[in-house]
Amino acid sequence: MNKKAQAIRQIIHVDMDAFYASVEQQDNPILRNQPVIVGGCGDRGVVCACSYETRAFGVKSAMSLAKALQLCPKAIVLPVRMERYRAVSREIFAIFDKFSDRVEPLSIDEAFLDVTGCDRLLGGPLEIARNIRKNIRNELGLPASAGIAPNKYLAKLASQAAKPDGLKMVLSEEVDDFILPLPIDALWGVGKKGKIQLNALGINTIGDLRRLRSEQLIRLFGVNGKRLYELAWGIDERPVVVENTVKSIGQEETFPADLFNVDTLQMHLLRLTEKVASRLRKNAVLAETLTVKVKYSDFQQVTRSKTIEKPSDSVPDMYPVAKGLFFKTEAGRRGIRLLGVIAGNLVPCETVQMTLFEDSQEKCKRKALDEAVDRIRDKYGDPGIKRGSLVD
Ligand SMILES: [Mg+2]
Structure with a gap:
């Protein structure tokens, strides 16, 4: 890649600080400056x-x-109010849209903005980022951190470094000074296991990682090795992807060998459903219909669809439907080479009326779990989190 030939990009990563907790503190002044946890109801919840x-x-x-209450017994635990956070999220994204038409949502409370070439109109990236944070603070009363850098990965690292309620810009010539001292698990794709593996080799910082050649990293980490190498050198060419007005959200997988075993296929079905549900939540939409797609060994493809009773973004609602559809195919009798789950007829969350007396405890617990799974997945990739209760 000829780096000189490429114009230097200007990417901003904006990330709300302790988003759900900050919204609660903003909505209820009594909670300000208090230790607040937003999390699951009941005694088996998790911190969201x-x-x-x-x-x-x-x-x-x-x-x-x-565990959280052990560490901080005075913490005030509040239930997850997802509808409220989504409403606030829409206002935050409306602010982003004022500054760039290239906005890539990363989750409910963070996004990348490509502001390359915006200088004349809105000021340089620094001024744009300052104004975004100011607007969010003035209009919503919420703290946001922002990072500015020549690519997405560095912009995200910069916003992390700026937290809480800060702003950090990393210029091309400052990249090495910024990343070399960082611990290796600051790199995307280095989870707990990777960290242990690298530490064992005496590699603790990104600077240490630079000592390894690309081939060595590929030998150690397979396909991810090349990516690690590039990240260690501050290289990330991925563009900011604008995912506008999604019509459907699907996830499919082609298997290395045709699958006959129904139990194995169901595990894949669950995993695909979880991925789709997670993306629904990130896009703040609910699915009205669910489709299961199957391609048999002979490449014949069939789909089975069903309307979900209540539009949903939740695995416990979606998986039983997906399973029902799956058993309407010839799974088990014919080999399957591809399996897919597609959520369709997407509706924005606010149009769905909450049932007044629905089991809110249970619902809250599920939401908390779903959100926690999303977070873990964002941080560590797909760790193979299994929902034991859903698997036969
Ligand atoms: Mg955040």
Whole structure:
């Protein structure tokens, strides 16, 4: 890749600080400056978000609520109010849209903005990022952090470094100074296992990682090795992808060998459903219909669709439907080479009326779990989180 030939991009990553907890503190002034945890109801919940007042005690998101309360007994635990956070999220994204038409949502509370070439109109990237943070603060009363860098990966690292409530810009000539001292698990794709593996080789920082050649990393980490190498050198060419007005969200997989075993196929079906549900939540939409797609060994393809009773973005609602559709195919009798799950007729969350007396405890618990799974997946990739209760 000829780097000189490429114009330097200007990417901003904006990430809300302790989003759910900050919304609760903003909505209810009594909670401000208090240790707030937003998480599951009942005694088996998980932490979905925690205010900075609780983080001082070591509380983290995705931690069990029991553990969090051990660390910070005075924490105020609040239920997840997803509809509210989604409404706030829409306002945040409306602010992003004022500054760039190239906005890539990463989750409910963070996005990449490509502001390359915007200079004349809206000021340089620094001014744009400042104004975005100011607008969010003035209009919504919420803290956001922003990172500015020549690519997505560095912009995200910069916003992490700026937290809480900060702004950091990394110029091309400052990239090495910025990333070399960072621990290797700051790199995308280095999870717990990768960290242990690298630490064992005496590699603790990104600077250490630079000592390894591309071939060595590929030998150690397979296809991810090349990517690790590039990230260690601050290279990330991925564009900011605008995913506008999604009509459907699907996930499919072609298997290396045709599958006959129904149990194995069901495991794949669950995993695909989880991925689709996670993307629905990220896009703040609910599915009205679900489709299961199957391609048999002979490449014949069939789809089976059904309307979901209540539009949903939740695995416990969606998986039983997907399973029913799956058993309407000839799975088990014919080899299957491809399996897919597609959510269709997507509706924005706010159009769905909440049933007044529905089992809100149960619902809250499920939401909390779904969101926690999303977070873990965002951070560590797909760790193979299984929902035991859903698997036969
Ligand atoms: Mg955030």
